[in-house]
Amino acid sequence: MTRKRAVVGFAALALAMSACSLNTGGTQEEDSKDLACGDVKLAYIGPLTGASQTFGTTAFDGVKLARKDFEKKNPDCKIAGIERFDTQGDPGQAPALTQKAVGNEDIVGVVGPGFSGEVKAALPILDEAGVPSITSSATNADLSKQGWKVFHRTVGNDDVETTGLVDYLVDDQEIKTVAVVDNGQAYGKGSADLFIGKIKKKGVKVVLNDSVDAANQDYSSTVIAVNAKKPDAVFCGCLYPEAGRIVKQLRSANSKATFVSPAGAYSPDFIKDAGASSAEGAYVSAASAPIGKFPGYEKFAAAWEKEYDTVPDVYSPEAYDAATAYLTAIKEGNRTRSSINTWLDKADFDGLSGRIRFSDGGDVDRDEVTIYRVEDGKFKVIAQVPVAS
Incomplete structure (x- = not known):
């Protein structure tokens, strides 16, 4: 804890003792005014190592770049730092890591958690402690329906994304039958359930609904079941590690079905794991900024490449925006958890x-879904599907 925060805390305690039961209601705001930018920190909670680390490292890189850009423009407002809490993509690790973040009083906001399962595990802790959270990649539609007062996200949810994907598959690809596979996790299962409900309403027949263990390497039983049904398409509610293995095994078994996945499969590692020939023609959807197409992309991509020697990934802009929201709130004088959360609720x-x-539940309004297709070993934007708000 910083010295200034300790002094403020002591003064607040003395005031409370002298006033006995009197509650002035102004302590948080007074603390905020007395704290400097350099007295506070942000935190990132998400997968920085492990099988699905790409989403976490990309998000954390977005946060770091946002801080660098912001402090270059605002040299008089430099925060004390950004703490990292690596979940390894395991929701079971999220509660203990979140408790550590909450216990550090200098941390006034969290970017993350990265995955929907992690959010479900961490948000009750963050909400009770009043620590604001902005996830740039957790898309499970139910997250914004839990009544959490500190939950926000800069990415469209799965309800929006699945609506756009289903419209594209039915209206443009004329899919008539589909097999649905999920990874049994909060993100994958939630996405698959939404997909089934929406595509059935469009008159498409779901010929198979199967779950796999994301940790397994061999999905032969699922591949055999898919091939027996001969669907037009296979929807995989998965993250990129299992999605890559599944499509590779499908192609090895001579399946010609169109392979489709939500944004969890958007990663260069999906193409690498599947092999370029197996990944070719696969479709991935995302309710996020279209990589390579959004206004300001060229400048952003140039800065990203200069900093990291690579190109931005899906959700990179969303992570950048999450950090920018916090930094702007801090610059405007909000330096307590409570005042920052209030600022976020009114941000525009x-x-x-x-x-x-942000809506009352913490969602952002997204009315367009980007459809990517793997072509020549890269993700290419092929459609942007409007979705009614």
């Missing part, structure tokens, strides 16, 4: 990923 600004304005 144009970010890289689109308009950042």
